[in-house]
Amino acid sequence: MPQEQPAVVSVSRDDRHRFSKPTVSEIRLLTGYGVEGDTHAGATTQHRFLAKKDPTRPNLTQVHLIQAELFDDLDGFTVTPGELGENVTTRGVDLMSLPLGARLHLGADAVVEITGMRSPCSSINGYQPGLMKALITTDAAGRPVRRAGVMAVVAANGTIRAGDAVRVELPSGEQLPLGVV
Template identity: 55%
Template sequence: MTPAVTAVSSNAVYSFAKPNRPSVTLLEGLGVEGDIHAGVTVKHRSRVARDPSQPNLRQVHLIPEELFAELGGRGYQVEPGNLGENVTTRGIDLYALPTGTLLRLGAEAVVEVTGLRNPCAQINGLGDGLMKQLVERAADGTVVRRGGIMGVVRTGGVVRPGDTIGVELPEGPHVPLAPV
């Protein structure tokens, strides 16, 4: 299966969910045009409160569609945009990508993967216990986060559902994703 975009979402106001759109425009160095989280510096409220001058490593939030099917099997109804993501994907194991991977979305846009999204308690607003489904402990005791991945826009462009996703791994030793 060729990796593809299944949905794109954005929101100009602070809200946990983001409405689906026919397309979004990624702006180099900023994020999703018109999205509340776009910018050179951090836009997430908790991070702004700590240090508003931090670089925004969370310009674009991507999440795999396969997660929604898994959660559905556990009794949770989650659809694209519900978890605040900008790009919903299919056919790619986002969590296995190393830091620095380049994702080519459609004909032009390129997003560099910066790390994992650290899910917050607001997720439980979609269903009691949903947060525990997205942050679990592996058999060895390590924390496994499945709230999606984050990236920065290296090359702008329009992204639409149905666009293919190309993957370019970084050179050298691969660094596993960590929360950003």
């Protein structure tokens, strides 16, 4: 069976702070800002909790990406693109294994740089009871394993649509694991 080519499955944005984001036909990424028209776009943090603590904090969560394989893996839950608040749903790239600073080329022009893992908040259980436990599991050593996607900043402008190719560019030098942002 041939290897599946990495691709964008879906794109989403919302101009209000809500849990899920509606899917749209395309999104435009703006360098150093995020998804045009999305409530989380901005040079400084737009996350309500983090903005209260320090409104000048750089926005390392401009774009949220989740791999569609996660949805296939959530036994007992039905989740579709955009429902976990992500802007970009991909298939064919193990996002959670990428190192800090990896760049994803999305479509013809857009580039995002991975800044860390998303740590889901308890509002996920309000969406579907028990879902948080399915998104943060533990490994054999008892360490938390987060599966709720990765966060990124926009490194190059571009428009993204479902079906666009995804290309991974690893950073040079030491490959650092992702922390939580």
